[in-house]
Amino acid sequence: MTVWDRPEPTARPVPLDRERIVAAAIALADEGGLEAVSLRKVAARLDVGPMRLYGYISTKEELFDLMVDEVHAEILPEERSGDWREVLRIRAHRTRSATLRHEWLADLLGGRPTLGPNALAVNETTLAALDGLADLDTVLRAVETVGAYFTGAIRREVADLRAERATGLSKLDWQRASGPYVSRMLATGRFPALAKAIHDGTEVDAETSFTTGLEWVLDAVAAKLARPSA
Amino acid sequence: MTVWDRPEPTARPVPLDRERIVAAAIALADEGGLEAVSLRKVAARLDVGPMRLYGYISTKEELFDLMVDEVHAEILPEERSGDWREVLRIRAHRTRSATLRHEWLADLLGGRPTLGPNALAVNETTLAALDGLADLDTVLRAVETVGAYFTGAIRREVADLRAERATGLSKLDWQRASGPYVSRMLATGRFPALAKAIHDGTEVDAETSFTTGLEWVLDAVAAKLARPSA
DNA sequence: ATTTGATCATTACGGTGTATCGCAACAGTA
DNA sequence: TACTGTTGCGATACACCGTAATGATCAAAT
Numbered sequence: 001m002t003v004w005d006r007p008e009p010t011a012r013p014v015p016l017d018r019e020r021i022v023a024a025a026i027a028l029a030d031e032g033g034l035e036a037v038s039l040r041k042v043a044a045r046l047d048v049g050p051m052r053l054y055g056y057i058s059t060k061e062e063l064f065d066l067m068v069d070e071v072h073a074e075i076l077p078e079e080r081s082g083d084w085r086e087v088l089r090i091r092a093h094r095t096r097s098a099t100l101r102h103e104w105l106a107d108l109l110g111g112r113p114t115l116g117p118n119a120l121a122v123n124e125t126t127l128a129a130l131d132g133l134a135d136l137d138t139v140l141r142a143v144e145t146v147g148a149y150f151t152g153a154i155r156r157e158v159a160d161l162r163a164e165r166a167t168g169l170s171k172l173d174w175q176r177a178s179g180p181y182v183s184r185m186l187a188t189g190r191f192p193a194l195a196k197a198i199h200d201g202t203e204v205d206a207e208t209s210f211t212t213g214l215e216w217v218l219d220a221v222a223a224k225l226a227r228p229s230a
Numbered sequence: 231m232t233v234w235d236r237p238e239p240t241a242r243p244v245p246l247d248r249e250r251i252v253a254a255a256i257a258l259a260d261e262g263g264l265e266a267v268s269l270r271k272v273a274a275r276l277d278v279g280p281m282r283l284y285g286y287i288s289t290k291e292e293l294f295d296l297m298v299d300e301v302h303a304e305i306l307p308e309e310r311s312g313d314w315r316e317v318l319r320i321r322a323h324r325t326r327s328a329t330l331r332h333e334w335l336a337d338l339l340g341g342r343p344t345l346g347p348n349a350l351a352v353n354e355t356t357l358a359a360l361d362g363l364a365d366l367d368t369v370l371r372a373v374e375t376v377g378a379y380f381t382g383a384i385r386r387e388v389a390d391l392r393a394e395r396a397t398g399l400s401k402l403d404w405q406r407a408s409g410p411y412v413s414r415m416l417a418t419g420r421f422p423a424l425a426k427a428i429h430d431g432t433e434v435d436a437e438t439s440f441t442t443g444l445e446w447v448l449d450a451v452a453a454k455l456a457r458p459s460a
Numbered sequence: 461a462t463t464t465g466a467t468c469a470t471t472a473c474g475g476t477g478t479a480t481c482g483c484a485a486c487a488g489t490a
Numbered sequence: 491t492a493c494t495g496t497t498g499c500g501a502t503a504c505a506c507c508g509t510a511a512t513g514a515t516c517a518a519a520t
Contacts, residue, residue: 013499038476049500051478060477107341110385113393113401115412120421127423136430144386145379145443152382155340156374163343171343182345191350193357200366213375220450243468268507279469281509290508463520469513476507486497 014047018056021046022066026102029067034104039063061112068108069116074098076122080129084225085218087129088143091122092150092214096207099154106158110151134225142221149217150210157206172203244277248286251276252296256332259297264334269293291342298338299346304328306352310359314455315448317359318373321352322380322444326437329384336388340381364455372451379447380440387436402433 024045028037039060043050057063075094081087099105123143130139160171167174174182186195254275258267269290273280287293305324311317329335353373360369390401397404404412416425 039478040476051501052499054478055498110382110389111337112389117415120415120424124421124424127427131423131426136427137432137434140427140431141434141439141442141446144383144439145446148382148386148443149375149379149447150382151385152340152378152380153374155381156378159340159342185347185350191354193361194350194354196361197357197366197370201370202367204367204371209371209374212371213378216371216375216450216454217379217447219453220446223449224446269509270507281470282468284509285467461520463518465518466516468515471510471512473510474508476505478504480501480503482499482501484497484499486495488493488495490491490493 013052016046016048016052016056018066021053021056021063022070025063026067026070029104030102034064034107037063037104064108065112065114065116068105068112068114069118071098071102071105072114072116072118072122074101076118077125080125084129084133085222087126088146088218088221089214091126092146093211095150096154096157096210099158103158103161106155109155130225138224142225146214146217146221150214153210153213157210160206170203172198172201243282246276246278246282246286248296251283251286251293252300255293256297256300259334260332264294264337267293267334294338295342295344295346298335298342298344299348301328301332301335302344302346302348302352304331306348307355310355314359314363315452317356318376318448318451319444321356322376322440325380326384326387326440329388333388333391336385339385360455368454372455376444376447376451380444383440383443387440390436400433402428402431 021042025037025042028041028045039053040050042063043053053063057066075091075098077087077090077094081090095109099109126143127139130142133139134142164170164174182198185191186198251272255267255272258271258275269283270280272293273283283293287296305321305328307317307320307324311320325339329339356373357369360372363369364372394400394404412428415421416428
């Protein structure tokens with residue numbers, strides 16, 4: 001029986017799974033931001049029809065959820081490190097650097113509850129580090145407070161970063177002289193404190209600004225963990 | 231000269247300005263969330279062709295910017311109140327309630343630098359209240375830290391709120407028993423601290439949770455304003 | 461009176477998320 | 491081995507989107 005007798009194997013569809021889909025989506029987002037992620041483009045990158053994806057996700061939002069959880073794998077520290085404070089600090093910094101690697105994460109951070117397995121693991125190590133240091137409610141409040149801080153700070157940092165990129169000017173420079181609108185507003189005299197701040201403020205790099213605020217918040221948490229009633 | 235001789239006055243186009251546009255957009259967003267805001271629908275609500283809007287804004291994002299600034303008018307307190315701490319506290323709470331009135335604001339908060347006149351005014355009163363309490367950089371750090379906290383906390387609160395609304399279950403209930411996925415994850419034993427937290431945690435209402443965290447952060451700021459070097 | 465320039469409406473383009481539907485390959489049965 | 495139900499896939503289709511390009515219309519300027 002020659003080759004010619006045997007029929008060609010029927011063209012099997014490209015195998016697919018969530019991992020591949022999410023990887024493609026993340027690649028697109030890394031290259032062109034969240035807005036570059038469309039189900040059609042994700043599908044195209046996988047040599048697949050768009051509708052195929054709906055076997056694995058049922059909505060675009062779910063794809064975003066998967067993407068966020070995937071990045072949480074990068075946030076999860078490899079080894080469990082000691083101090084509660086160190087754990088919270090590391091989590092904050094790892095979240096920040098993951099976001100700088102995947103800027104689109106800033107658009108999603110805090111937007112929806114994160115319940116994927118990786119996000120749960122991140123929360124687990126955080127809670128484990130704080131376990132028993134105070135009554136449970138205080139501990140939860142602590143985790144949420146720190147989380148609120150770094151979420152907000154990261155979002156703001158990325159927002160400023162993008163603005164700088166778009167205008168080609170650092171925030172301070174731009175406010176100070178080059179932004180005609182802001183200059184005009186400050187010239188009205190209606191914002192003296194703001195004008196002074198912009199005039200006299202020194203340019204602080206984003207990371208130390210992030211770190212400083214973080215340590216303040218951690219100080220506050222430390223005080224409450226010591227005296228849980230307050 | 232009879233009526234019939236005189237030509238009908240030519241149909242003047244509907245008068246328009248940014249205020250009207252923004253108001254229409256906010257109304258749409260209040261009703262159906264940010265995703266219900268399309269330039270076509272905004273225009274329709276004003277009895278106007280969609281392209282007409284491009285005389286007043288040049289992109290949809292700019293419309294969002296205007297919306298955000300408009301809400302900042304609600305955030306700006308009417309009278310200047312004393313204490314720096316009170317000023318920060320009030321700003322946080324007013325931002326929170328404005329967001330609860332306009333939930334879509336949560337999607338925009340921290341997403342882009344806010345430079346509209348109302349946002350500037352809000353920043354002005356904040357800075358004015360802190361002026362001279364420490365060196366300028368410390369003051370700026372304080373404002374940013376508190377801002378990062380309440381931005382993050384508000385976003386998270388709204389995210390949870392939406393999840394509750396979608397599932398019909400409070401966050402705790404849903405995690406505890408009714409969410410099959412979370413239950414399954416916790417049953418694996420890989421998340422003992424998380425399981426304990428969910429099992430033993432009491433349901434705290436969102437506002438007190440927000441307030442508690444805020445006061446912690448304000449405590450931290452107070453400590454730094456006292457000793458600016460730390 | 462004629463031209464010009466600005467304003468507005470229409471049309472059109474290339475994209476989006478996703479519902480629907482018909483087909484083709486497989487599993488199970490007779 | 492023939493048949494049949496089920497499942498998963500691809501193509502098509504729909505309603506909508508932001509906005510570029512174009513065409514019409516009218517007030518002001520020459």
